[in-house]
Amino acid sequence: MLRTALFSLLALGACSTSAFAQELRGDELKRLIEMPLKNIYVEYPNKTGHTFVDSTDLRLSPRDLHPAFYGCFDWHSAVHSHWMLCEVLRTNPQLAEREAILEAFDKHFTESNMLAEAAYFDRKLAGSYERTYGWAWLLKLSEELHRLASEENDAELQGKAKAWSRHVDLLADKIVQKWKQYLPKVNYPNRIGTHSNSAFALAFAIDYARSRGDQDFEQALLQKARELHASDRHVPAEWEPNATDFFSPSLMVADLMTRVLPQREYVRWLSSYFTPAGIERLCQRPQVSDLTDYTIVHLVGLAFTRAWTMARIAQYLPKGHALKARFTRASRELYRHGMSQIFNSNYGGDHWLATFARYADEVMRSNQ
Template identity: 80%
Template sequence: SWATHVDILSDKIVAKWKAYLPKMTYPNRIGTHSNSAFALAFAIDFARARGDKEFEQALIAKARQLHLGDKKAPAEWEPNATDFFSPTLMVADLMTRVLPQREYVRWLSTYFTPQGINRLCEKPVVSDLTDYTIVHLVGLAYTRAWTMARISGYLPQGHPLKARFARTSAQMYAHGMDQIFRSDYGGDHWLATFARYAEEVMKANKIKH
């Protein structure tokens, strides 16, 4: 009965997605709620789970349009002060759903810079767990964990980022878990969902935590 009621809402959301996609000219590369790569990735997962091929293909086409030409993403500028998403990792995570593996490896080879990768592998500094926006950075540790886990799982054996992202994914997850139970209401009301999803993605990609 819950599914029946939720389907009413999901059908409304899908209809709005289908109406909006043709009008979507630019991506939203923000580190918070309205990040478009995050939205596209979850929408693709939904379309595949529901078997909605038309919706899936429209989402894939839009992702390719928006991000296939991305090169030398300035990940060394991350994070912003209140990020709970890494804009660059969210795009790389999205494209694992969009590109065949060989094409993905070619795309990834020009997407990140060495400086950017080094920056992404640094644990976010959370100076005040009681601040309602600074605590977002605990969530960033979890989203880095799940995006790196998925990217690592999609890369072929021997790719230099496969082992590095797998190792960093586990470190990011542990960093989040070290702080989540001290995050006050600003983190308590949402961080558990990020932790749970990160755990699922890591498990699916055989990353121990």
């Protein structure tokens, strides 16, 4: 009954969508690149998330604590800003900002810097630092650097990328080790629309494990994802979003499970996962009342994360499935809605939104 009602609602077109070219225009890409390229060097203001264990820590600057990822207001934003620059360099190796990106990576991705970043996680009370949002983005950065290093059409870039990836892996290996130790302790998912969302992190970790051929890590992640979400039913997506969400908790789980369940099993699981009211709500554009507020601007990011999760779900669904076309159209509209606002925020959005826009664009390009 629920499944019939759901598909009937989808057929009626409850989500308003419109066709548009999803690829970034040249001027938009240039403006997006300028955001992280500038902000990875901006040390202040800085939300360190650092736990001071004694008075000697008071003398440490963000750059002292994190010689590579000190910019962009917080550690995780610095990490994923480097991911974005790496992704655009790989996909556009002759872009005008090439030399500036190479210079930044040469400065930040040194062996000594990465050893210091890895050592931070061994500090007293720092073992759970950036768990697991920052961990996920660090592994995504490592994954992207290895992709860049495998490109054979640019010898200079390939050579540099091999050195950068080798150095960054000093930190990535530390994160993987900590994640493997952490997974057995996770008894419950974190269904939240901000950094601690566990489905988001599990999805990126699975991508990394598969790209690096770490089967033990992959199997542990898949097992945990099934344990946490295989029995999810009738999620209350109509309650979304919360006031400062940049993730949709329900869509993040549905996105994660495309990596976990075989397609036929996934279709069965999905048929009782969303409610009709939930789908209608998820397709609506997030309303952002103040683009200069550092947390309300999260809702611009929500447009992009909804876009990339819907695009990935649509890509995984079989031809003719009612949600396939619906989510494809809705993802494009949500993406363009985010792009209409991204350049109008202050540093509260400027230090991170470009990454979300670019990742959404990457997923949507793969869905063509």
